[in-house]
Amino acid sequence: MTTRDDCRELDRSDPLRARRDDFVLAPGLIYLDGNSLGPLTRSSHERVVATLDEWAKGLVGSWNAAGWMAAPTRVGNRLATLIGAAPGEVVVADTLTVLLAKLLLGALDLVPERSVVLTDAANFHSDLYVAEAMARRAGRPVTLRSIDRDTLEDELSEDVALVMLTHVDFRTGEMLDLAGVTERVHAAGALMLWDFAHSTGAVPLDVTAANVDFAAGCTYKYLNAGPGAPGFLYVRSSWQGVIENPLPGWLGHARPFDFERDYEPAAGVQAFVTSSPSVIAINALDGALDAFEGVTMDEVRAKSLALTDLFIELVEARLPGVFAVITPREHARRASQVALRSDHAYGIVQALIARGVVGDFRAPDVCRFGFAPLYLRYVDVYDAVEHLVAVIEREEHLDDAYATRNPVT
Numbered sequence: 001m002t003t004r005d006d007c008r009e010l011d012r013s014d015p016l017r018a019r020r021d022d023f024v025l026a027p028g029l030i031y032l033d034g035n036s037l038g039p040l041t042r043s044s045h046e047r048v049v050a051t052l053d054e055w056a057k058g059l060v061g062s063w064n065a066a067g068w069m070a071a072p073t074r075v076g077n078r079l080a081t082l083i084g085a086a087p088g089e090v091v092v093a094d095t096l097t098v099l100l101a102k103l104l105l106g107a108l109d110l111v112p113e114r115s116v117v118l119t120d121a122a123n124f125h126s127d128l129y130v131a132e133a134m135a136r137r138a139g140r141p142v143t144l145r146s147i148d149r150d151t152l153e154d155e156l157s158e159d160v161a162l163v164m165l166t167h168v169d170f171r172t173g174e175m176l177d178l179a180g181v182t183e184r185v186h187a188a189g190a191l192m193l194w195d196f197a198h199s200t201g202a203v204p205l206d207v208t209a210a211n212v213d214f215a216a217g218c219t220y221k222y223l224n225a226g227p228g229a230p231g232f233l234y235v236r237s238s239w240q241g242v243i244e245n246p247l248p249g250w251l252g253h254a255r256p257f258d259f260e261r262d263y264e265p266a267a268g269v270q271a272f273v274t275s276s277p278s279v280i281a282i283n284a285l286d287g288a289l290d291a292f293e294g295v296t297m298d299e300v301r302a303k304s305l306a307l308t309d310l311f312i313e314l315v316e317a318r319l320p321g322v323f324a325v326i327t328p329r330e331h332a333r334r335a336s337q338v339a340l341r342s343d344h345a346y347g348i349v350q351a352l353i354a355r356g357v358v359g360d361f362r363a364p365d366v367c368r369f370g371f372a373p374l375y376l377r378y379v380d381v382y383d384a385v386e387h388l389v390a391v392i393e394r395e396e397h398l399d400d401a402y403a404t405r406n407p408v409t
């Protein structure tokens with residue numbers, strides 16, 4: 001079994017070890033919830049303060065002088081490199097569910113002769129709600145079919161207009177085959193929309209090589225942009241000018257300050273912007289992206305797999321039979337989190353938090369642990385498992401204080 005000394009050695013030779021200093025993390029805290037809300041980066045903090053200063057001093061003039069209006073595409077272009085997109089294919093705006101709504105309705109208009117949207121029955125609930133609602137509003141009868149994703153191949157009939165899947169399962173951490181699934185969907189004549197909530201900044205993505213049509217993601221998880229930070233949307237360049245934003249607003253207009261009566265979409269992905277950009281929040285993301293500068297996603301991936309391998313190894317060695325590991329073992333199917341199933345999952349997560357090890361609980365019975373390679377150390381993984389052993393051995397999870405769930409779990 002890997003020892004604590006082995007972990008210290010791994011940390012000493014870790015090419016990403018200096019990145020931890022970019023983050024604001026309390027001493028002693030082991031943060032395994034970056035798959036829900038990433039921690040603040042120093043750079044993001046500075047960028048927000050600088051933006052407040054632009055507001056204080058420059059007032060309305062900062063829309064021009066500080067380049068505020070271009071923030072959605074400028075920061076979108078930075079983010080594009082993390083998903084394998086070209087400049088001009090990504091824009092930062094809205095939040096993920098809203099972006100999915102725009103892409104769902106926009107994409108459905110592109111295939112008027114088809115009438116089915118396929119999605120995964122285990123998809124994130126917000127994705128299911130919005131897909132169902134948009135199917136109802138498609139302007140023609142469209143049915144949403146929620147399927148077992150393993151049966152996708154059989155479900156791909158000539159009625160299918162669009163397939164919407166989340167690349168990494170929010171509960172289990174299972175990662176789907178981006179290029180393989182997209183290719184099968186295209187072979188059936190349908191369009192592909194991916195949700196990258198648990199992928200961006202966690203695993204290497206190449207939307208260009210995978211020939212993805214549309215994608216959207218959030219920025220508050222592995223990208224560390226802050227609570228409720230804006231999302232991002234990807235529209236492949238060949239669809240730009242073809243797909244329409246179903247929620248047009250003045251800032252997606254070709255000439256917003258001409259105040260024209262009729263809508264004419266701006267060129268490129270800017271057409272998917274509806275409203276004024278949330279400049280402070282977008283600049284928080286801009287700062288947070290500094291942590292990825294000079295780092296390749298292959299380096300991030302190598303360390304992520306080493307961390308999740310280590311966690312699984314230690315949990316199984318130290319707590320045999322206590323948990324079912326519901327995250328796939330195969331590297332190709334595992335993203336950057338490990339999910340453990342237990343009847344006492346909520347209490348276990350809360351007892352760990354009381355010990356300074358922060359993970360989260362996902363109903364009905366999952367303890368979820370995210371492993372963000374930019375700030376986590378191997379020794380953190382070792383210590384987290386030791387805390388977990390102590391919680392179980394001392395039955396701390398059975399404390400009455402954990403009998404009632406907090407609103408956010």
Ligand SMILES: Cc1ncc(COP(=O)(O)O)c(C=O)c1O
Pocket residue numbers: 095096097098124126127166170195197198218231
């Ligand atoms: C897979 C997935 N899709 C969608 C969402 C919803 O994101 P938002 O609250 O930004 O709309 C989340 C939020 O965690 C998510 O995990």
